Amino acid sequence: MREITSAGARGGVETARARHRGDARARVPEATRAAAARIRHTVALGVTSRAVSSRRAPPRARRSLALALAALCVAFVARRARAPRAMGAGTSTKDGGVDIDVVAPKRVVSYARASGDAATKCERVLEDLRAGALDDATELDVSNCGLTELPDAVGRLTRLEFLNAGGNALRTLPESIENCRKLKRAFFLGNAFERVPEVLGRLPELFMVSFKACAVREVSEDALAPSLGWLILSDNQIERLPASLGRCAPMRKLMLAGNKLRALPESMRELKNLELLRLADNRFETFPSWILESPRLSWFAAAANPATDTIGDKAKTRANSADVVTVDWSELGVAEDAEPLGKGASGAVYAGRWNGETVAVKVYNNAAKTSDGRPEDEMTASVLAATIKSEGTIKTIARFQRGDSRGLVMQYLDHASWKDLGKPPSFDTVARDTYDDDVRFTAKEIMAVARDVGSALRELHAMGVVHGDVYAHNILHVKESPGIEPRAKLGDFGAAWFYERDSSNARTIELNEARAFGAVLEEVCARHDGVDGVHPIAALAALAAGLLGERGGRLLFDDIVQRIAAIQLD
Secondary structure, eight states: OOOOOOOOSSSHHHHHHHHHHHHHHGGSOOOHHHHHHHHHHHHHHHHHHHHHOOOTSSSHHHHHHHHHHHHHHHHHHHHHSSSOOOOSSEEEETTTTTEEEEEEEEEEEEEESSSOOHHHHHHHHHHHHTTTTTTTSSSOOTTTTTOOOOOOGGGGGGOOEEETTTTOOOOOOOOOGGOTOOEEEEEEEOOOOOOOOGGGGGGGTOOOEOOOOOOOOOTTEEEEEETTTTTEOHHHHHOOOOGGGOTTTTEEEEOOOOOOOOOOOOGGGGOOTOOOEOOOOOOOOOOOOOTTOTOOOOEEEOSSSHHHHHHHHHEEEEESSSSSSEEEGGGGGGOTTTOEEOOOESEEEEEEEEEEEEEEEEEOOOSSSSSTBOOHHHHHHHHTTSSSSSBBBOOEEEEEEETTTEEEEEEETTTTTTESSSBBBOTTTTTBBOOOTTOOOOHHHHHHHHHHHHHHHHHHHHHHHEEEEGGGGGEEOOOOOOTBBBEEEEEOTTOOEETTTTTTHHHHHHHHHHHHHHHHHHHHHBOOOSSSSSHHHHHHHHHHHHSSOGGGOOOOOOHHHHHHHHHOOO
């Protein structure tokens, strides 16, 4: 949620309240009315003086013209007071800590950083909803406002497209929300819902919904809008999914980790656009072959299920015997009050010193859970990745135990040199990464990504390890510069899981991850700077297109690596 704040009067909320009361004079602040009066007077004088100098216009016409232009000026100023210009050129107000960005035709209101405690914010939100002050909002953030209910008045927000009500104590939604016919994205993370409200299933444009980490036990047949393309139900108590899920034809991203699921509805066969599926930390004893064979499935996480636990235990045994030393926490030079370099669902990463070198120290949370599985699966995959010959992964060089916490010591890659290849998907791209508009890659940089990451995935698959999250935003790379050869390293094994290479589904699993790799190649090839290597990059783009195509035309990583090696730069 973008928040723009500035000093100013209570313009946005007061204008909406005035419109609700029908007080026409109050729609424009006093200063604005005064300015309008001055403009009206000046324009009238100017137009009249010019008209007088012209003998072509009769007096009545001159007066009419002056009045018409004055009225236009007043209307223009008043409209600006109610709905400022496009974002970046408009204005914004801050009403008691409430961030309001009014952008014609958008109006964004956020209470997330409003002044006062949760009770104060709650009272403010309810007051403004009932007073009609938010009736024209298109985006509304009421997260962490201590709400236990949304009033029926929310149904008056007929222009609303985005609603963030996360971090509250909501259990239900009012039926009136059905009137929010333009609502496309709704977040209810961390509330107290036990059922997904059925009213959401009646919203015709709803595309993205999150009920992550609530207390959801039931998803009824009528709760899912057929327009859904991105559904987040992770970390709940769901035991079964409705057959109506199969009617969500646009579905591309389905996140179900951390529930009690044992089976998937057969209707999910119809989800032909599904690309990302998270089933980790459930109770599946087997995964149906038809879901693995979904035509576009690329990012699949399945750790912490009975179906994968046995092979996961074998992988853990291999990791325990790997040539990765165990060190004492006191040897890592991490200060007690050290600020983390970064935090994630599974833990935090700190800078440390070991054997005279700067290292990255990842401390896992005590809770036996990550966003896509368990810390032990991530640690196991990271240790196994350290044993491959390819330099295309961020290497784990040691592990440690610190009380109840465990962790890994990894290569430290200085962000002054090593940059994220891409950025995570947006609301618009859904399952594909994003890039700044001016990002371009040289031919050498693109080939480095292809060779380094491709060779790493080849060796991981040879050990029965699925990365599960092959994205550009999980790849760090060094750009080409004088005396510096470009390199790339795949990291973040939080979605990793394990499979038997001689199983009947092994080829399908590997082809799915090949498609994810194809997406990375397509994205970087599309951003080639065009300076040199045009023909080799075109050949790599053709390989990417094949990996993204029909399953029968995809290659396994042995063949992918050979094809990449055969591409020579000009």
